[in-house]
Amino acid sequence: MPKIALLPGDGIGPEIMKEAVKVLEAVSERFQRTCTYEVLPIGGEAIDRYGDPLPEETLLGVKCVDAVLLGAVGGPKWDKEPAHRRPESGLLRLRKGLGVYANLRPIVACDSLLNVSTLKPEILRGVDILIVRELTGGIYFGAKERHAVEDGEQATDMLVYETKEIERVVRTAFHLASQRRGRLASVDKANVLESSRLWRETVNRIAPEYPDVKVEHVLVDNCAMQLIRNPRQFDVIVTENMFGDILSDEAAMLTGSIGMLPSASLGAEVDLYEPIHGSAPDIAGKGIANPVGIILSVAMMLRHSFGWEDEAQAIEHAVNHVFQEGYRTKDLASDSSYFLHTEEFGNKVVEEIVNFEMDFLFRRYATI
Ligand SMILES: NC(=O)c1ccc[n+]([C@@H]2O[C@H](COP(=O)([O-])OP(=O)(O)OC[C@H]3O[C@@H](n4cnc5c(N)ncnc54)[C@H](O)[C@@H]3O)[C@@H](O)[C@H]2O)c1
Ligand SMILES: CC(C)[C@H](C(=O)O)[C@@H](O)C(=O)O
């Protein structure tokens, strides 16, 4: 019986987490599975209660479960906290503490949502990209310094990568590309950065191990442009931490909203699942957040951590079906007067999972 740590966090985090758990319960019931949960504090909420964005209880707790599901952290309330006490530093310590170095961010354009984006449907139809973002190294984790200089201050953030950190995430990406359409774009800034030159050399050294994968190197600025110009050219993209952060927010808009993208952070004993968006303080408490990113993160969790492929597909199928029926959350609605609230959308997904059960039973009895 898998045990899941639930870390709702801040802003819309608890609102979308509620829907994720609802869907998890529905799919568990449908497939006669049982999961147990432990709710743990993280982010601003944990600062308020324990004075630490990643309390000891949470760090120890997440190491004793089978998977971790996170909502989002951060918000203006904690903006003035010193760097090590900001909600975001709790999230970074969590990722580093778990050792989840490969962050998978799938970007799939749903046929029934092609008219949501400002891009033309012809550009978006069939988009199916997987960004593999390095998650525990690079500029996020290098030394940070700040000191006075003659006429002001100087601040430094070191971007450091070691060969072995690049190798492991690049191998993950090659492996995933070999299971998909066999194309890997390695994104870097090798025309300027030494760390990118090490990245590129490492990719080239590993490439012969995966003869079925066609690899190309793309400079990050060009990649940002190509994602809008012709996103279908990409299959798997592998890149370092900060480039992956930025490119995935951009790529999210190919699906219609940042609220749509799930993620799986893999590579250690306990994996972490979270939507790619943040705590959305501007809409928190209004009941209008799109819960699809976290719901699809649950599907990734069932697939990658528990090997429950049918259950994962049932969730993905249910979400697609709700969109096909024309239901939208506010961020996806062209007519802003008609949309489902977070909770209503979660209910629709649950209904689909239950209906899926009925179809399934009907088909079974029909063949007897
Ligand atoms: N993984 C995380 O926990 C995470 C990720 C990104 C940002 N953050 C934090 O979140 C806070 C806010 O950051 P931000 O505003 O730059 O980014 P954000 O992703 O929270 O929001 C950006 C915009 O997208 C909208 N949005 C985001 N998620 C949505 C959803 N599910 N449904 C509908 N609309 C959604 C917001 O309303 C906002 O207009 C900051 O403190 C930031 O550090 C946390
Ligand atoms: C909140 C922040 C630290 C985080 C990141 O940059 O990794 C977020 O933007 C994300 O994409 O998960």
Ligand SMILES: [Mg+2]
């Ligand atoms: Mg981000």
